[in-house]
Amino acid sequence: MAKKKILLVDDEEAFGRMVKMNLEKTGDFEVRVEQMASRSLQTAQEFKPDLILMDIMMRDLAGPAAVQQIRSDPRFQNTPLVYLSAALPKKEGQEEKDTFAGHPYIAKPVTAEELIACIEKHMRT
């Protein structure tokens, strides 16, 4: 079975590395980490991800702005995208319909298990 391609846009180097290691260890994923949000469209065009994980507060460009750039390419208009950020509230009894800027999100810190479950959920839809 082909590995699912995940593009993670996050400027925290260590976090990106950790996510890549955890996801790839399962053998189900191939992960590309992009630390410069302003390059996310280019990287997406090269990597052609099946799902994008996007941080929000980044040094060069904010998450929603990067999302706008990515979505401007018709090839990525329907690519599932999940915001993954420390800036989002983690509520008790989080509802499924929670979205940020029109996209589902998951709040840091997360366990690898939670992240994988989230990815699988949004890849199915």
Added chain:
Amino acid sequence: MDKPIEKLRAEALRQFHVAFGLMTIIPLFICVYLVTVKFFSIEILVGINGAYILLGIAIALLGLLYGRGVIRKVVQRLVEAGAELDKLLREQATLIEALKSEISDKELAQERLKETQDQLVRAAKMQSVGQLAAGTAHEVKNPLATLMMGLDFLENSIKEPHKEIQGMFVDMRAAIRKADGIVRGLLDYASSADLKVQPEDLNAVIEDALLLLKNELDKYEIRVRRDFQEKLPPALVDRNRMQQVFINLITNGIHAMPPGGELVLRTSIITLDRVGGVVGRRSADHFAVGEPAALVQIEDAGRGIDKDIMDRIFDPFFTTRREEGGTGLGLSVVKNLIDMHRGDIRIRNKAEGGVTAEVLLKLKRR
């Protein structure tokens, strides 16, 4: 005003009478003397005297008439002047009253202005505190996220971990979650500046909170009894924040009881007719005497709260559930949020056991 006029009048009349008397008696004496010393003959004297007397009487009568008229006019003028003075004094008194009320209005306006200023300063402070807190939270959560991922990786890398190592992973993961909880709590505490208050149906807000806590309620098999006032008038609250308040208080109730316990939720409208606590006549008081308010009561059937810790339950970081991972931020956040709503919260032991948390919220603007 009358007495001096009367005095003047009396005096004027007296003087007149004296003058009249002198004008008639003195010439009479002079005439008698002159007759006695044969200066005039009696006939001439009588003639002169007669004429003089008649003249005198005429002058006196005229004088009397004229004088009375003058005196009356003078008295009238004085009385009018007195009345005018009276009127002026009354006008002055009214003016003074008007000035007094204007001053007190101005003082009130000034007090309100100062209050608004204070609120703005507090809001600005809270906003910068909020921003600092948000920034700090973000900065702390990122390393926590890295730690969490790292832990997961390490755990998955160890094929057959010792019990000790397994235990260590569990503890480390719990520690990360706890740190996250504390950061979140601080964020809640500091971000009350942007309260968006609207009229909301509290019954609905409570139902939402219960829905979000469904898993927790089911897990501990808690029975929920609702005693809601039908058609509860809307209260002025920030829906999300108030939901947070109820979630917090209901969660505390759940944890206070053994499984299978009953949680009672009541809503009603009460009139605050006694001064005390947040009810008073000053503008700084949250509620005015006689003001109606929404009352939400959350009651549990637990052990109650020990008297000697009762005054610390709202302190930040105070918790009785440290072992279970309690951060102690819940009630301090709740109190802060309710203060921001200019409401009130009271937590006390019930006579029949257990605790009731009573939240008072405003129904209309002051």
